[in-house]
Amino acid sequence: MNLRIALxxxxxxxxxxxxxxxxxxxQFIGNWPGVTVEKKEGKLKRYEGITVTDLxxxxxxxxxxxxxxxxxxxxxxxxxxxxxxxxxxxNLERNLYLTTQLTELGIPVVIAVNMMDLLRRNGDRxxxxxxxxxxGCRVVEISALRGTGINEAAEAAVEAAQIGQTVPMHTFSxxxxxxxxxxxxxxxxxxxxxxxxxxxxxxFERDEQVRKQLNLTPETEQHIEAxxxxxxxxxxxxxxxxxxxxxxxxxxDVLKGCYHKKQTSRMTVSDRxxxxxxxxxxxxxxxxxxxxxxYYIAVSTVGTFVTDWTNDGLFxxxxxxxxxxxxxxxxxTDAYAEQSLWSDALYxxxxxxxxxxxxxxxxxxxxxxxxxxxxxxxxxxTYGEALAEAGYDLSATVxxxxxxAPDTADFGVWVPGIPVLIGRFLTFVHCAGxxxxxxxxxxxGGVGAVLGFVPQMxxxxxxLAFLEACGYMARIAFVMDRIFRRFGLSxxxxxxxxxxxxxxxxxxxxxxxxxxxxxxxxxxxxTTFIACGAKLPIVTLIATALFGxxxxxxxxxxxxxxxxxxxxxxxxKKTRLFSGDPAPFVMELPAYHLPTVGNLVRSMWExxxxxxxxxxxxxxxxxxxxxxTSSFGVVxxxxxxxxxxxLENSLLGMVGxxxxxxxxxxxxxxxxxxxxxxxxxxxxxxxxxxFGVLDFESMTRIAAYSFLIFNLLCAPCFAAIGAIRxxxxxxxxxxxxxxxxxxxxxxxxxxxxxxxxxxxxxxxxPGAVAAFLAAAVLIFLLVRPARARTKRAEVCE
Amino acid sequence: xxxxxxxxxxxxxQVVKLHGEGAVKRRxxxxxxxxxxxxxxxxxxxxxxxIEVTVRGYELSLRKADAGMIETE
Numbered sequence: 094m095n096l097r098i099a100l101x102x103x104x105x106x107x108x109x110x111x112x113x114x115x116x117x118x119x120q121f122i123g124n125w126p127g128v129t130v131e132k133k134e135g136k137l138k139r140y141e142g143i144t145v146t147d148l149x150x151x152x153x154x155x156x157x158x159x160x161x162x163x164x165x166x167x168x169x170x171x172x173x174x175x176x177x178x179x180x181x182x183x184n185l186e187r188n189l190y191l192t193t194q195l196t197e198l199g200i201p202v203v204i205a206v207n208m209m210d211l212l213r214r215n216g217d218r219x220x221x222x223x224x225x226x227x228x229g230c231r232v233v234e235i236s237a238l239r240g241t242g243i244n245e246a247a248e249a250a251v252e253a254a255q256i257g258q259t260v261p262m263h264t265f266s267x268x269x270x271x272x273x274x275x276x277x278x279x280x281x282x283x284x285x286x287x288x289x290x291x292x293x294x295x296x297f298e299r300d301e302q303v304r305k306q307l308n309l310t311p312e313t314e315q316h317i318e319a320x321x322x323x324x325x326x327x328x329x330x331x332x333x334x335x336x337x338x339x340x341x342x343x344x345x346d347v348l349k350g351c352y353h354k355k356q357t358s359r360m361t362v363s364d365r366x367x368x369x370x371x372x373x374x375x376x377x378x379x380x381x382x383x384x385x386x387x388y389y390i391a392v393s394t395v396g397t398f399v400t401d402w403t404n405d406g407l408f409x410x411x412x413x414x415x416x417x418x419x420x421x422x423x424x425x426t427d428a429y430a431e432q433s434l435w436s437d438a439l440y441x442x443x444x445x446x447x448x449x450x451x452x453x454x455x456x457x458x459x460x461x462x463x464x465x466x467x468x469x470x471x472x473x474x475t476y477g478e479a480l481a482e483a484g485y486d487l488s489a490t491v492x493x494x495x496x497x498a499p500d501t502a503d504f505g506v507w508v509p510g511i512p513v514l515i516g517r518f519l520t521f522v523h524c525a526g527x528x529x530x531x532x533x534x535x536x537x538g539g540v541g542a543v544l545g546f547v548p549q550m551x552x553x554x555x556x557l558a559f560l561e562a563c564g565y566m567a568r569i570a571f572v573m574d575r576i577f578r579r580f581g582l583s584x585x586x587x588x589x590x591x592x593x594x595x596x597x598x599x600x601x602x603x604x605x606x607x608x609x610x611x612x613x614x615x616x617x618x619x620t621t622f623i624a625c626g627a628k629l630p631i632v633t634l635i636a637t638a639l640f641g642x643x644x645x646x647x648x649x650x651x652x653x654x655x656x657x658x659x660x661x662x663x664x665x666k667k668t669r670l671f672s673g674d675p676a677p678f679v680m681e682l683p684a685y686h687l688p689t690v691g692n693l694v695r696s697m698w699e700x701x702x703x704x705x706x707x708x709x710x711x712x713x714x715x716x717x718x719x720x721x722t723s724s725f726g727v728v729x730x731x732x733x734x735x736x737x738x739x740l741e742n743s744l745l746g747m748v749g750x751x752x753x754x755x756x757x758x759x760x761x762x763x764x765x766x767x768x769x770x771x772x773x774x775x776x777x778x779x780x781x782x783x784f785g786v787l788d789f790e791s792m793t794r795i796a797a798y799s800f801l802i803f804n805l806l807c808a809p810c811f812a813a814i815g816a817i818r819x820x821x822x823x824x825x826x827x828x829x830x831x832x833x834x835x836x837x838x839x840x841x842x843x844x845x846x847x848x849x850x851x852x853x854x855x856x857x858x859p860g861a862v863a864a865f866l867a868a869a870v871l872i873f874l875l876v877r878p879a880r881a882r883t884k885r886a887e888v889c890e
Numbered sequence: 891x892x893x894x895x896x897x898x899x900x901x902x903x904q905v906v907k908l909h910g911e912g913a914v915k916r917r918x919x920x921x922x923x924x925x926x927x928x929x930x931x932x933x934x935x936x937x938x939x940x941i942e943v944t945v946r947g948y949e950l951s952l953r954k955a956d957a958g959m960i961e962t963e
Contacts, residue, residue: 153920157913186946187922330925334908337919341927354947367949376936571951575937578953677914679921679956682942682949 095142096254099168101195102179103188104150105564105683107207107237110692111179112147114243122699124822125149125163132163137247143254146173152187154194156302157677159610168198169291175201175254177246179237182212182219183684185352186344192228193340196260197294199287201253202230205246209234216355223351229261238689259287265339268327272297272320279313297321298333363564363684370565376572383565384591391553392595392626399548408541410501411509418505423467425499430466434494439487446485453479453637470495512537530724530736531717539716543709546812550599551701553592557603558696562688566606567680574678580662581671582619583612590616590658593623594651597809600625601816602704611671615662617820618830621809622657624650627777631804634781639797650805653841657806661837664874670829708815715811719745719775740768740783758860759803759839760796760846770803776810795853799846806838840867894929894943894960902930903962910959922946923960 100115102108113120116135125132130149137143148167149160156162168176176195180188185206196202204225212219225232231249235242264270276293284292295303296317304314321332328335360368370379390396406412413419443461446454453476460469473491481488501507509517512533519529560566566585573584585607593600600620607613624632628650636646665671724736726743740746746768753767761767769784792800808814808831818827847864850856897903905927908915922945923929930944940953 153916155913155916155920157916184946184948187948190920190922330907331911333916334919334925337916338924338926341922341924371933371935371942373934373936567951571935571940571942572937574953575935575939677917677956678940679914679917679950679952681921682951684949 095144096175096251097144097146097171097173098137098250098254099146099148099173099176100179101148101164101168101176101191102150103152103181103184103191103681105681106150106179106181106184106188108147108150108179109696110237110689111205111207111235111243111246112145113692113695114237114240115145115247122703125167130159130163137251139244140247140251143251145177151191152681153191156300158608160608162302168195168200173200173254174257175203175250177203177205177250179205179207179235182206182208182234183215183217185219185348186341189344189347190340193263193343194291196228196230197262197291199259199285199289199291201256201258202260203246203249203253204228204230204232205235205242206232207235207237209242210236210239215361218353218355220351224347227347227351262290263343265336265343266328268324269297269335269339272317272324275320276317279316280307280309294336297324298336361684363686366685367568367682371568371571380569380572383560384587387553387556387560387588388591388595391549391556391592391599395552396549396595399552400545403548404541404545405510406508407510408512408537408545409510411507411513413501413504414506414508416505418501418507422499422501422504425504426466427464429497429499430464430469430494433497434466434469434491435461435464436490439490442485442487446480446483449483451476451480451483451485454485466498470498512541527724527734527736530734531720534724534736535717535720536713538720539713540709543705543712543812543815546596546598547701547705549596550602550704551697553599553603554697554700555693557588557606558693559688561606562686562692562696564683564685567682570678570680571682578678580659581612581615581666582658582662583607583609583616586612586616586620589620590623593620593625595626597621597623597625597813598704598708598816601813601820602700604820605700614821614826615665615671617817618665618833619658619661621813621817621834622661622806623654624805625777625809627810628805630778630781631801635797635801639792639794646801650801653802653805657837657841660871660875661833664871665833667874667877667879704816704819707819708812711815711818712811715814716775719772722748723772740772741765745771756803758847758863759799759842760850761792761800761803766800770800770807773804774808774811774814776812777804780804795846795849798849799842802845803838803842806841807835809834840871844868844871892962894931894941894957894962895954897929897931897957897962899931899933902928904928905960906963907961908959909961914956915959918952918956918960921950923950929960929962 100108100112112133112135115137117138119138120133120135123132123134124130133147135145135147137145146167148164151158151161151164154161154165154168156165167173176198178192178195180192192202192204206219206221206224209219221232221234231253233242233246233249235246237243265273273290273293276296277289280296281289281292292303292307296307299321309317324335325332330338369375402412413422440461443454443458447458453472456472457469457476457480460472473487473495477487477491480486502509515537516529516533519532524532557566560569569587570584573587575584577584577586586604588606589600589603591600592603597620600623601617604613604616604620607616629647632647632650636642640646722745723740723743724738725732725734726738726746727733728735728738728742740749741764746764749767749771750764753762753764756762756767756770765784769780772779772783809817814827814831817830818824821827821830844864844867847856847860848868851861851864894903894905905923905925907925908918908923927945932942932944932949934941935951940951941957942949942951944950
């Protein structure tokens with residue numbers, strides 16, 4: 094027995110909960126072909142060979158949103174054996190509207206009325222037996238949350254699928270039925286009778302997709318158009334409105350006598366919450382507070398803590414189990430540093446260096462003053478060489494001290510990190526040097542880069558799942574819509590961008606909460622313009638090295654990010670890819686309710702694992718690629734492998750040398766700056782690693798600022814590219830996003846650098862011309878009128 | 891022509907006709923705002939747009955521009 098059951102229903106009616114209850118852990122998650130809509134399938138529990146397909150949550154089978162198109166294409170083309178239609182008992186009228194369309198498909202339908210417990214508590218009454226009799230299909234009472242009625246619903250659906258008895262058609266009013274009969278006769282009479290209805294109704298509604306699908310001749314089209322027009326004249330309304338109206342009238346008629354709503358003016362709990370949360374005065378402060386909390390938990394505290402542990406502990410040197418030994422270790426190092434490191438001479442040298450503005454010296458001075466050995470060792474590691482080259486050599490006093498410092502592993506329960514363990518094993522088996530480097534630096538490093546994001550992301554996904562499930566996410570869109578829609582974004586774009594200031598990867602993944610396809614794509618494309626945590630070192634370095642720590646450099650980076658989003662939103666909104674009817678913002682504000690822990694955890698895990706699978710592959714491959722190109726190269730005329738070779742000599746450096754020409758107009762056309770930019774793809778903070786403090790000092794301020802702009806706005810790191818690929822679910826869109834970001838970054842850098850040079854009296858003619866041209870094109874794209882609204886047929890393509 | 895856009899918060903109005911065409915109109919109808927439906931205006935978003943209404947027993951939000959397409963009594 095091989096049967097397929099489709100699960101259909103409105104959004105926010107407990108469909109996911111029911112699906113989980115029906116299939117348990119036996120699920121496969123993918124995407125519907127060609128769209129970013131998620132597709133879930135599972136095997137029905139306690140039955141053999143029955144597949145349940147979870148259709149996207151939809152209100153109607155209209156041809157306007159990707160979700161609706163996916164659902165109706167599945168229903169009409171794949172034709173499941175039965176439809177299990179879940180409806181919200183507390184909101185029957187609107188829920189049954191979809192039911193009236195599902196029953197026309199000629200597929201057996203079983204209705205599961207969810208939230209029956211809530212309905213009774215509200216004092217309402219629903220006679221399901223009577224409802225079943227009137228609709229002509231089985232109606233089962235369930236509570237997905239409590240798990241009651243699930244077995245009965247499954248049984249009814251399986252039975253319906255086996256018997257194959259379809260639902261009798263409800264009738265529209267006379268003139269409509271007349272037209273429908275004609276349409277059926279001339280277009281779909283070759284189909285089995287129970288399948289003709291749906292096509293006839295869609296043709297009556299002038300549904301472009303169905304028209305195309307049926308390949309009607311012009312004569313037939315003319316013929317049915319006459320029928321439709323006749324009905325429209327008689328009913329004094331357009332065809333689409335007639336059908337919608339009559340469906341709702343039919344529902345009202347069905348519910349009369351089997352549904353009694355208790356007339357109350359009492360406010361529900363949900364009403365009372367909403368009164369506060371979207372209150373005119375309180376809404377924005379509450380919104381800010383909730384956003385702060387999300388950011389604080391996901392990015393600042395829990396997120397950073399677990400990410401640090403993954404990066405420095407699990408995929409670093411190692412960690413103290415449960416923190417045992419950490420205190421003892423710190424005490425030992427403090428005592429050690431007290432004895433052998435801190436000295437007046439050291440203090441004096443660092444003080445002098447800080448006085449003369451050597452980058453990093455002031456941070457070093459802070460560490461010396463507070464006698465913080467850990468901080469000192471870290472800052473020294475980054476800036477030690479720069480200090481030495483500037484004439485403040487500390488190596489003679491500091492290096493032996495660092496080497497003799499107490500070993501972390503001697504204290505408490507020390508768990509070595511994965512790279513350490515693998516390294517030991519490889520040494521043990523006498524692995525070849527290059528292979529060891531490939532495994533440790535290339536593969537383990539790459540896997541570490543992927544997994545390093547996971548803990549933080551899981552924390553964020555849990556919060557997002559909560560906000561979505563409890564109903565607040567819809568209110569965010571309600572509150573923020575006014576601001577964001579001007580740039581072709583959704584109010585829900587706020588969260589990805591906020592999270593993006595911490596890290597772009599979870600930021601991009603957070604865009605999943607945006608239903609509208611275009612809004613989501615736009616959000617994915619622009620989120621990484623925001624300066625994330627890893628870009629801050631670049632900003633700090635340039636601000637201190639070249640601008641003497643001027644206050645405005647760091648804020649300007651954020652301003653630039655926001656400006657890039659706004660400009661891109663306006664420009665892209667007017668292009669063909671994003672044009673067409675504006676996304677209808679006609680959105681249900683679901684009642685607030687407490688979600689179950691199980692659903693939250695499941696949603697968190699689904700998103701987290703899909704990141705590991707889809708984005709992880711790209712990140713891993715890219716890491717290995719960079720490892721290969723940076724560890725092989727030509728030194729002294731010989732091609733060889735050296736994991737520690739200078740980047741200039743590596744394959745990567747050679748490629749960098751070639752493409753560095755591209756960056757000449759931007760003021761940083763050197764091999765090193767190019768390689769630094771390429772390494773920025775691995776992780777943005779790598780830019781600082783490659784492009785040391787000293788390299789910046791040889792640059793002009795304008796060139797350095799142009800370098801900063803380019804690195805802030807161009808393609809994000811591989812991890813973020815992987816996330817973009819995951820969320821776009823299309824290689825074409827991923828390339829488009831990356832390409833757009835690079836071109837945009839290039840144009841802005843070009844304008845800033847060339848005009849900056851011009852105004853400081855060092856400009857050149859071709860550069861200035863190019864800059865003015867680029868600026869003119871940019872302004873044109875910004876102010877040109879939007880494309881005329883396109884026909885609806887184009888929208889749904 | 892009076893539309894839902896002009897209705898004040900706290901007011902209950904009855905829908906006469908829907909204007910406009912395409913995706914937005916269809917969506918509004920699909921969500922249950924059809925000829926003869928009573929719509930209660932619950933509130934306006936803190937920034938002045940969109941609005942929140944009660945229709946057929948549930949809460950719906952829509953932009954003022956779209957509310958302007960809904961003719962009321």
